[in-house]
Amino acid sequence: MTFRTRFAPSPTGPLHLGHAYSAMLAHDMAMENGGDFLLRIEDIDQTRSRPEWEDQIYEDLAWLGLSWETPVLRQSDRVDTYRAALQRLWENDWLYPCRCNRKDILAAAAAPNEGTPLVGPDGIVYPGTCRSTHDPSGLPNSLTEMPTATALRLNMAMAAALATEHRIDDPDRPWSAFGGFTETGAGPDGETGLIEFTEGSLIDTIGDVVLSRRDFVGSYHLSVVLDDADQQITHVIRGNDLFEATKIHVVLQRLLGLPTPIYHHHQLIRDEAGKRLAKRDDARAISKFREEGHTPEDIRRMVGLISQAP
């Protein structure tokens, strides 16, 4: 099987050193393995994405000396695919509509935990307000009949139980089909190798994640698993801030019958104060370094992809 990996930036700001590291590492690993390096523009959130940032992504990556397979996949072109997957999940009663706003969620989540809501990879662990009040018999048959401005959440307890059952029902699936995923890099606490997790931990520490947002069809978690499968990605190489979210991705892969790639999470590039770089951190934008006369080799040195000594 050909090694295929991807870099998946969101065009919501300039690429910085952290993105350069992620893209160059993925590109290097693809080349070392005689594989393919793909690019995906994660512009599902049209309120924050800008065409000028997308143009700058191509420019910065080319300047760094990277080349990628074409055509480039853009999430904004894939709304029908996301909608079809949501419809499948919906028909199985794995989703329910949620009308809570952030304030409602904060108030309900804080109450049983002495004022401190539990935060997981999808934000505050949803306290289940709309899950317990929704009446499945009263739901429309199809998503297209849903009132707009309604988010859809995954019923994690149901999903985790069903996904576990799949594994038992199908002895030919590899153990990692649901029980976990293979990590060839490391999570934030050095987790590596076969990463297992339980049904209970999915419910308690992640909860009912949003799979379709009130302002656009789909969500990061839904689109990333569909896109990785459609792009036939064998190795996902990305920052370790997404390590915990991988558990959500594995659950969705099981529910949608998609393969689980191998994951390689890498460390995050931090500033001198140890703070992780953000999109608004213009001082470390690739374009700034380029304007200042730095070379792509300098960038490789800065992120530790070649040794410090010139």
Ligand code: GLU
């Ligand atoms: N779009 C995400 C980001 O810019 C990357 C998601 C991924 O690699 O799975 O952080």
